Amino acid sequence: MQSIEAEGYSIHFNGKGYEIINELVAEKNYSSIFIIVDSNSNEICLPNFLPNLSTDSRIEIIEFDAGEINKNIETCLGIWNVLTELRADRKSLIINLGGGVVTDLGGFVASTFKRGIDFLHVPTTLLAMVDASVGGKNGVDLGNLKNQIGTITIPKMVLIDTSFLETLPxxxxxxxxxxxxxxxxxxxxxxxxxxxxxxxxxxxxxxxxxxxxxxxxxxxxxxxxxxxxxxxxxxxxxxxxxxxxxxxxxxxxxxxxxxxxxxxxxxxxxxxxxxxxxxxxxxxxxxxxxxxxxxxxxxxxxxxxxxxxxxxxxxxxxxxxxxxxxxxxxxxxxxxxxxxxxxxxxxxxxxxxxx
Missing domain, CATH: 1.20.1090.10 (Dehydroquinate synthase-like - alpha domain)
Incomplete structure (x- = not known):
């Protein structure tokens, strides 16, 4: 499928998307790559994603518990601390691999860490593919109030790999x-x-x-x-x-x-x-x-x-x-x-x- 040109980034599909991720990583020469996943996408999606990522950069996996209940500032604090402990810098890349909670929260983490570092989305649910990953909205809930804290910051790109839907309930x-x-x-x-x-x-x-x-x-x-x-x-x-x-x-x-x-x-x-x-x-x-x-x-x-x-x-x-x-x-x-x-x-x- 032909890529879709968004405002300041592109949305790529299936195999072509992996080619472009690898080109981006090579061109930018990122100091390190952090893949943010929840407990579901870590188990189900990460094993299929990693073999398609070709890079000599250091790769670290950061996992948080799945569920809307964890889409909050406390989860962000935990991830910001892990990024700091693992020496993430302004030349690091965050890849958000998961559903809408992961892309929303991961985009917010990236857009605020050190005043903003590069990130891209790899949505793995239908909701994230057609909605959450597109448009540059990132954020977390404030208590039970949806998406009250966030930014509008665009990713470097979005990869839609519809094969992930085969595992979706x-x-x-x-x-x-x-x-x-x-x-x-x-x-x-x-x-x-x-x-x-x-x-x-x-x-x-x-x-x-x-x-x-x-x-x-x-x-x-x-x-x-x-x-x-x-x-x-x-x-x-x-x-x-x-x-x-x-x-x-x-x-x-x-x-x-x-x-x-x-x-x-x-x-x-x-x-x-x-x-x-x-x-x-x-x-x-x-x-x-x-x-x-x-x-x-x-x-x-x-x-x-x-x-x-x-x-x-x-x-x-x-x-x-x-x-x-x-x-x-x-x-x-x-x-x-x-x-x-x-x-x-x-x-x-x-x-x-x-x-």
Whole structure:
């Protein structure tokens, strides 16, 4: 597949990507290479990655425990200390090998260590490939609040090796699929319609769908790298989705949701809001709700959940001057950013989701 040119870096695919990593490492003559992994990618992905890395530079592996719960400043402190102990310097390279937690956290570690050292992403989950590794956003959670601390710093490159997906559980594949659905809903109706019946998808050609999803995200980011305007479109489903994800993460009586599972709910809720605000037809909303509910298990909410979820909305990063801002869809394939939504309509959306 042809490489995708992003703002200041490139996204390369499969075998060609390894060739370019090795060319980069040789050209830059890095003093040392640090590969950041979590406990999953260390066991499953690193053995397949290392044989493809050709270098005389010293290689060190830094592992942290897998899971969103470890995407925090304490994990970063541990990694910064290890980098210091292993004599990392401004001429070192960090390679982030793993899912979205690894690329988000590893990018933040690299962009802040010694005021910034080179890094690149090798995402190993579908979610990381089509979303987390693309666009230059890096960061960690603050308690249960998603991505409150971070930077926008671009990597030297991104390598998409879809062979890593062969080891991915089905629930993780569905989690990544949510971001692909979002890309269709906000940007390309034809792309969205490819997912209306998953039984008709030729998964032998799934690489093409991944490529198209990355292309869509990159096109939006190129227009607005700092998220001052249209890049907010990528937050469709995330205003409520992130609040739901955070609430389930902190609640002892709730089972944690994968990111894509929470975003799937968020997209249904925010599609309902779009419909009720006259931006979306009833037929379009029903299609969205039916399609997404056909892919993801229903999440159970009770009345006691809505108030704390609503309180978490005030921490959404799109908010301005204390006002909650939504990105809503104006017909499938189009977006309308900076939309205010009253609490009554949010509660109605939850009631409709349960129906």
């Amino acid at each position: 089905q629930n993780e594949m569905r989690s990544g699929l949510a971001e692909m659905l979002k890309h269709g809903l906000i940007y390309d109706k034809d792309y969205w319609e490819k997912f209306l019946d998953l039984s008709q998808i030729d998964f032998a050609d799934f690489d093409t769908l991944i490529y198209d999803s990355i292309f869509i995200k990159n096109e939006i980011v190129k227009q607005d790298p700092r998220e001052d305007g249209i890049r907010k479109a990528l937050n469709f489903g995330h205003t409520l989705g992130h609040a739901i994800e955070s609430y389930f993460l902190e609640s002892e009586n709730k089972k944690n949701l994968l990111h894509g599972e929470a975003i799937a709910v968020g997209m249904i809720l925010e599609s309902y809001i779009s419909w009720k605000k006259g931006l979306l037809s009833a037929e379009e909303y029903l299609q969205i709700k039916t399609t997404i509910k056909g892919i993801y298990d229903e999440v159970v909410f009770d009345e006691n959940d809505l108030i704390p979820i609503g309180e978490l909305l005030i921490h959404d990063k799109k908010n301005e001057y204390g006002n909650i801002q939504f990105a809503l869809i104006e017909g499938v394939g189009n977006i309308k950013i900076n939309q205010s939504v009253e609490n009554k309509l949010i509660n109605e959306a939850f009631e409709d989701y349960k129906s």
